[in-house]
Amino acid sequence: MSSSGAIPVQDAGVAGATLLEVRAVAKRFGPREVLKKISLDIAPGEFLTLLGESGSGKTTLLRLIAGFEQPTSGEIWMGGERLDTLPAYRRRVNTVFQHYALFPHLSVQDNVAYGLRVKGTPKNEISGRVVEALRMVKMNEFAETRPSKLSGGQQQRIALARALVNRPQLLLLDEPLSALDANLRKQMQSELKALQREIGIAFLFVTHDQEEAMALSDRIALLRDGALEQIAAPREIYAHPATAYTAQFIGQTNLLRGEVQGGVASSGILRWAASGADGPALYSLRPEAIQLAADGATPANAVRFRAVVRQQIYGGASELLEIDCGGVQVLRARIPARGPLSGEHEFAFSAVDAIRVRE
């Protein structure tokens, strides 16, 4: 699991056992209920992302685990022991803050050494571990520098090193990449992912950027208004969203409102074979599932329909078409780039790509 030179993982108990358990945790600030009885587990070495809009409660949950807030009700357990009754400074959990929170009056190496010094680690051990941590984030030559002289990306690495050097069982990251510009962000994402793989510590990552969540996570926990909407691996959550909210938040989709009758789903001018109970139904159909019938990309038994191209948004490798289906509904289709299109065309999609979702 861990190659030589990696920071060894603290013993997390039986392999495959749960590292952290959030049991029915609720949090209220005055009249506002920010978290509504959330339960989830984190496995050792897992990269779990808390994804949601602002106000969804993701940061609050992170802070509850870190120890900066107390749950109004519910419990948090880690490694078989109660966590939420411990003060922040006694938890085997470390945080990477959104704006890094580096100590301005300490040099980079003193910042990184802080957690070790405070716990009374012997001096010779400290210097070794600090050097190792800085090497891991590729910042060794900045050991004596003051944080104020570093760029945002560099400060972020130091914040990471400062947390990891303490060998926590769980690392919390509070939107650490949100302050970086787009290119640097992408680069840091892949570095972060590689780092997590290498050292094998569980990461709990908070973000509102769904692309980021999908790129980094082993599992995504989507929060909405303080409740857990869905928790699954990225591929699963993308292919099989449970609700309309999930389908729209993660990736793009077409929401087809219609009804099922005797094994046939109908919505607007579309009809396709569907299982499930009769009655009103809501379906999610991803734009990339709709292709031009003429391209032959869809199977012979695909659902076909005609629609007029209203708008065409060029995106380099692909384009997004806005198509009008008989004046009744407007859908979006993502097709490979092929030059300007207009007028009426035949489109197709496979029935299995229409996922039935809850409201």
Next chain:
Amino acid sequence: MYSRAYRAIVSVPPLLWVGLFLLLPYALMFTHSFWMVRDGFLVHEWNVQNYEKLATNSLYVEVLLRTMRIAASVTLCSLLLGYPLAYYLSFHAGPRKELLYQLVIVPLWVSYLVRGYAWKTILGSDGVLNGFLQYLHLTHAPVGFLLYSPFAVVLMLTHIYTPFVFLPIYAALEHIPRPLVEASQDLGAGQGTTFLRVILPLSMPGLLAGATFAFVLSLGDFLAPLLVGGPSGNMIANIVQSLFGAAYDWPLGAAVSVCILLITVSLLFLTERLEKRWSFK
């Protein structure tokens, strides 16, 4: 963006004023210290006998030392009172912080004289404190040293300067980003350790500013000794005051003033250097 005329208009009047009413008076005081008084008249003869007198006469040295001791005590006590108060307000007061802050400021607006006078009435032999102690039968006779002593001067000046010391410390504490405190706890430091390693170092500029203010102003205070100090509580500024009054020797008074000025300016210079070293932007 600002024309020469604009810049001239805003610079010249204050420059003139400062030159005329600050620089010139200080220069006058400086030159006076090198003159002397003969037969009760001011004589413009250049000499350094005033400074010789100050250096050799044990009376002046003694009073200066006593003054510095008093100023140091006032500074220390004000810090011991003002810092915890500022810390409490900044980190523990929650939503009532703003109101409590205003409450701390209120006494600053109350006249210095009024507050000094109040201490006089409290500490006197038939003052409130003695009356209180006797009422509780803790003492049977008035306690003497409370009033007309260096103790009373330190007490009164501490009372005056605690809010002054509080202000810059509170401002500095408020400037410390709260995530730094959380980060410290996250890394395993309890409240005490966090205070020593993070909060205190980052509040140093404010602490220095407050301490300097209290020390320098206590050093040059002459009203407190007159109100509550008595003969044993005499301070260096009282000597200056009497030299400009009944003891009529303006040159000598000017010399002492120049000394006070030099001590003050050196101290300010020193703390400015320290502040620069300890402010981490």
Next chain:
Amino acid sequence: MSGARSDQRAPLLTVYAAFVFAFVYLPIVVLIAYSFNRDGVGGFPPRHFTLEWYRQLFADGAIWDAVENSLLVAAGSVALSLTLGLLAALALDRASFPGKALFRRLVLLPLILPGIITGLSLLMFAVFAGMPLSLLTVFLGHGTALISVATTELFAGLQKMDRAQEEASLDLGATPLQTFWRVTLPNLKLSLIAAGLLIFTLSMDEIAVTFFLIGRDNTLPLEIWGRLRRGITPEINAISTLIFAVSVGLIVIWYRVRTRSIGTEAQDLLERP
């Protein structure tokens, strides 16, 4: 965002903070209590409530003359200090000239120097210039000493100001003078009021500098001082209580002005836990 968990239990610290508060307020409370005490100052506990001392106070002509003098000097000081302080703040913010660093230090010096130094140096200046000591010299003394207050406050206000507003004004065709009047000054409104109130209060209470520059007409603090040297009368408690009440009144007014200027939304923002 809610603060760290230290927003909680710290009983020893809370008790200590309360003690410091009590220490700071004790003399004021005693003062007010005893101004209503028939047997005057001293002894414990105060009995016999009376308004006699206030009656005496209001009949005391000399005190009210002194109050009038103080008000004159204070008003003049506010005008002078604000004007020169504003110019100095603008100069420090926008102009560069040789000796600027020295100028800045000199302007701020009276803030930190003991009043006796400022007072004596101005006394020597008055003698040098052949000026007799009077309310005028007191006025010059206060004005000089309090410029620092105005400069500090107004400089801070200028720094906080959005420079782009002035640029926008010029861009729209206003002259620098119009810009100053229509954009810069209104932006400094809060700072001007704060500085003005502070200068007024400090001038009303000023003793150290006034001590050496006073002529025949007394200011209020010096009038009280003279009486104190002669002996304690509870009448002084009464005037002190009144001064305290006025001070508190000024703070309340200042608080109202500031709140209304910032606006209620911003105020909520400030007070959110």
